Amino acid sequence: MMDNQAQAGLYASVAQEAAAVVIRRYSTSFSLATRLLEKPVRRHVENIYALVRIADECVDGACAGSGSAPDAIRSCLDKLEQETLDAVAGCYSSNLVVHAFSITAREVGIGPELIRPFFASMRADLEQAGHTRDSFDAYVYGSAEVVGLMCVRAFLLGSPVDAGLLARLDGGARRLGAAFQKVNFLRDLSDDYQDLGRSYFPGITVGEFSDAQKDALLADIEADLAAAAAVIPELPAGSRTAVAAVHALFAELAKRLGAVPARELMSRRVRVPDVVKLRLVAAAWIGQQPAVSGTWRLRRVPLLAALHRSSR
Structure with missing residues (x-):
């Protein structure tokens, strides 16, 4: 049986895996672009985006779609904000996305001065x-x-x-x-x-x-x-x-x-077709590689193949 520290580490991993799923399912463009981030940075950006996404769902999407009344939607958003602030302050959260965000917030230095204005804008959509x-x-x-x-x-x-x-x-x-x-x-x-x-x-x-x-x-x-x-x-x-x-x-x-x-x-x-998204992301990646390098010629093929698969 795992000790408490090992269980906390496993929970943190699962929380961040859940956050990664959110970005892949909700945003093709953003998901494509994050593939170009170094892995530690990508994890943090996924954790940030996931919280933003579920807050938006609370205001406009799944919460209202499930039949919640306006007062219930407001209460949902208020609870999400407080749970986020508590988690960033060092508390465990049973909400996987909130827990993932709190890990990033503590590691990179995101505090209430950025969290509160975000939730204030989300609340404005209700008012x-x-x-x-x-x-x-x-x-x-x-x-x-x-x-x-x-x-x-x-x-x-x-x-x-x-x-x-x-x-x-x-x-x-x-x-x-x-x-x-x-x-x-x-x-x-x-x-x-x-x-x-x-x-x-x-x-x-x-x-x-x-x-x-x-x-x-x-x-x-x-x-x-x-x-x-x-x-x-x-x-x-x-x-x-x-x-x-x-x-x-x-x-x-x-x-x-x-x-x-x-x-x-x-x-x-109006939207940008997936094939154009792929071209733009690939061009951005290639544009940042060394002008003369056998290394990038070896690396670009698997990366572009991965981008192509993700755009289907």
């Missing part, structure tokens, strides 16, 4: 149908930018970094997270409004959405993507390629949204 400029900025910060900041702490684990570099990487992570969220809002404009009764972009009436408004939103997104791209070369080698791949995937989605008239966005959901 607000629209946003002012200030509430929109706060929502994007909590729902997306802090996730980028969490990931930066995972990327930097074990790497020496000075205050100036950390500030630049944090700034780039925030801009990239903001770009991701705004792209998602634009892609899901119709579904958010018609199915959930929400309109995220301040000053925009969804039923009167125009090409000029769409172009202005895309210009803002492109500025975020450009600011983030400028910082990617400063990331540690073990995470740089994956971030470049995710950046490329969302830049491609933004480009495709730009090619669709505003009126059509109200009746169709």
Whole structure:
């Protein structure tokens, strides 16, 4: 029979395996990109994403789909936040995903200053149908930018970094997270409004959405993507390629949204085909390899084969 320490180690392994399943099942794009992370970093990013995903399911997905009343949904989110804070403080959690996140949080330095804003934004979806400029900025910060900041702490684990570099990487992570969220809002404009009764972009009436408004939103997104791209070369080698791949995937989605008239966005959901995702991820990986190296020629075949299998 295992002693308590061995049981705790087994439970930690199982929790993190469960978190990895979440990312594979819920996000093709993100799952593809995380294959380019070094294994220790990948584990932490999977743990972060899994918590983000189940919080979102609590607000918009499985919780509501199971017939839970609004008060029950709010209670579910509140309990998840408190359980997360307790686990990060050093407690065991019977929720496998929360336990996995707490392992990462303690190892890389994620504290309540990043966790609370995330849950505040999730809670806003239960309370607000629209946003002012200030509430929109706060929502994007909590729902997306802090996730980028969490990931930066995972990327930097074990790497020496000075205050100036950390500030630049944090700034780039925030801009990239903001770009991701705004792209998602634009892609899901119709579904958010018609199915959930929400309109995220301040000053925009969804039923009167125009090409000029769409172009202005895309210009803002492109500025975020450009600011983030400028910082990617400063990331540690073990995470740089994956971030470049995710950046490329969302830049491609933004480009495709730009090619669709505003009126059509109200009746169709723009996506990046899997074959294009594969090409972009592969290009990001190859672009980070040495220009002349027999090693990468040997390595790229199994990696690209794995990416191809995952895209089927």
